[in-house]
Amino acid sequence: MKNDSNTREEEQRKESSSSDWRFNQTLRNVQGLLKGRSFPGKVLLTQKSEPLQECGSPVLSPIMEKSYSENDIGPDEHVDRSSEGKILSPGNTINKSNVGKLKSSGTNSENTSGDVQRSISGTRSTDSTRITKFTKELSGPTVILESLREVAWSGIPPYLRPTVWKLLLGYAPPNSDRREGVLKRKRLEYVDCVSQYYDIPDIERSDDEINMLRQIAVDCPRTVPDVTFFQQVEVQKSLERILYTWAIRHPASGYVQGINDLVTPFLIVFLSEHLEGSVENWTITDLSPLTISNIEADCYWCLSKFLDGMQDHYTFAQPGIQRLVFKLKELVRRIDEPVSRHMEEQGLEFLQFAFRWFNCLLIREIPFHLVTRLWDTYLAEGDALPEFLVYIYASFLLTWSDKLQKLEFQEMVMFLQHLPTHNWTHQELEMVLSRAYMWHTMFESSPSHLAG
């Protein structure tokens, strides 16, 4: 008995400290954004070369580079000069309205403001502190996943991403002694699957399987078409093998359009360990067949693990997605009644725009170079991801709260299907995530908010 209660207390303490941590992190971000200033820790901006560039450095790629430098340091006042004005001008009013909303929810922030002060001053020193944190989490004989999730939630340094993602997804085992062995076995298993399911003549496939393969073959060349890297035939072939093998092994859903998009972040991240420079200049044939095969296997397993938590998102009638879209609608109604009412009056159904968000997990809605950062948070959420998506997407939608209220049905649908995010940098994305986190914290503690 005593033991029990001790453990429970301990757990509670752990929990609260972890949530404090995340909350502080978020508040730091939010505060930085609200002031329209950069986040603390700007120091590192000018020294990207070190220590990030060890490890044959994917950091060189602009995608990765931006991702890291901005997400840990905050809005980047040096790197992205040219776009700053553009972003801020349309964003200004929006940010202001956000400020109001965040302030009105201020009880939370008051409680923790002490901590926040501490964290801010603590973080000034610190990107290296942050890297140290990651290194510490990763260096032990057994990685504590919960702690890793906490650090990873706010963004993972690009050069650590391949390792951290595999751990977060439960693909690589936390125990470092076993890691290489397990990965090796899994990679072989994938190769077997491919030869068993994919590398066979059509005559051995059922009609359904032939149709599925045809569908996949048709979709691979039109996956993320604006990133030229994906136009390379070998990349498309890899994608095809991954998707087909996954689909065969998940007959309840099979292949659903949009899942092709979901492989791309894994491909980019795992390839980043092996290819240098900008993604646009990568050539996959520079790699040995073995390396390609290993990366493919990693993508396959990570995709599988990732989708395990969302199985009913892609089964008949996609009930998982329908449920989340419904929740999103409810949450938006709670948070922003005027927008919600306006959308309803205009006859706009959430399914008409948000379905795609959930189906493709926002890959089509934001610039591709921000996707991996978004996925850091997705993967850090783990099993809680589907519920948390609702908060992220509410936050995403309400970025345009003011604008939406001015639109009629036709313009509104078209606006929502082509959101003006092309100039987005990490700043906007961090804002979306931070706000999602805050709302989640608020609403989670009083579930009745969502009751009805």
Add this chain to the structure above:
Amino acid sequence: MNSKTPNLTFKLVLLGDGRVGKTSLVLRYVNNVFSEKREATVQASYLTKRLVIEGVPITLAIWDTAGQERFHALGPIYYRDADAALLVYDIMDSDSFTRVRNWVKELQQMASKPIIMAIAANKSDLVRSKKFDLQDAESYATSIGARLFVTSAKLGTGIEEVFLDIATRALQKKKESAESFSPTPPRKGMLLVDDEPEKEPQMKCCS
């Protein structure tokens, strides 16, 4: 984008197998662009096109739906109250024509009212020999009261014609029903016509 002028809006839904070129047809028609590499449509996307027929300004509100069957469970929210459907198939792929027939059946069963239909035999630019036969398709089209159009989104041929046909027939039908009934009640999510221009009855048909 001034939508303040009251305008006659017809809701058009595009249906058809995956990769037959639905999105390309619409984008050619609405924006006059074409690209070989288009992401697969997930669920549906929405576009509008304004045009004037016989002096009447019209808006076509177009729902371009996904081809993959997995998304069809939600299909009815797109075609339920549609005025018209454009059924698209790949002229080189007879399976995709079978899908058109299936869609027609579903529309006839499920749609809340008789719906105007047209069929587009798309990708005519890929036809190398003159040997393809449209007879079956033509007679099928006639049997369901639709017209068949040979189109190429790539070359931009047949596109204006098919959409114009749909819009013209929708307008015609509207006029006819306006003569026999008082205005129908407003539908959700559509621009409403409260002052449709008074037209002299132009009885061209049924002679």
